[in-house]
Amino acid sequence: MPEQSLRPGAAGTGWEWRYEGACTGMDSSVFFHPEGERGSSRRRRDDGAKAVCATCPVIIRCREHALAAHEPYGVWGGMTEEERRAALSRGPRS
Template identity: 50%
Template sequence: MLQLSYQSPQVTAVPVQRAAAREDQDGPWHTEAVCRRDEAGLFFAPSKEPTAARLSREEAAKRVCARCPVLVQCREHALLQPEPYGVWGGLTAAERRVVLARRRRQDIELKKAQSAA
């Protein structure tokens, strides 16, 4: 990316360095992810993928996740964003929706219990 600088009547191009990932946003965990060495197609479905192929691909992606040292961080990232597609932290999008729904129910129950006390 270039940034234009108007220091004189002539225009000069000054290269702009990309900002490093913020730790509170993406964090450095992704640099250790095992999936960085695998093809992204394993973790994201092609359009109109047959069910049997999708299940097989998701299981293969989950096997990669199972050996990943940052599985927990990846899963939490996907739940907090929330990531709507793909296998993240060993969970499919549908499985993440279940986890999020469960967390919402637990939060509601906790708030009810706290207000009753």
């Protein structure tokens, strides 16, 4: 489980970037797959979520959060959960 300090907190605690996200106000189903979603349906949803992320002014902050907090689900910072797991398993860049 991620450290408690990495979880979203009240405004004024370093999480203000979330309110600047391109995803603000969007339905979370764009970014989080329903149970059992696979194949082309999941790829299309992930691609749609990544397209939103590609326009986002805080994509780097979002991605950094998702990697640091080991977010287990959804598209964050333009990365799927599988892409984040792969990036984390490679370790820090040299």
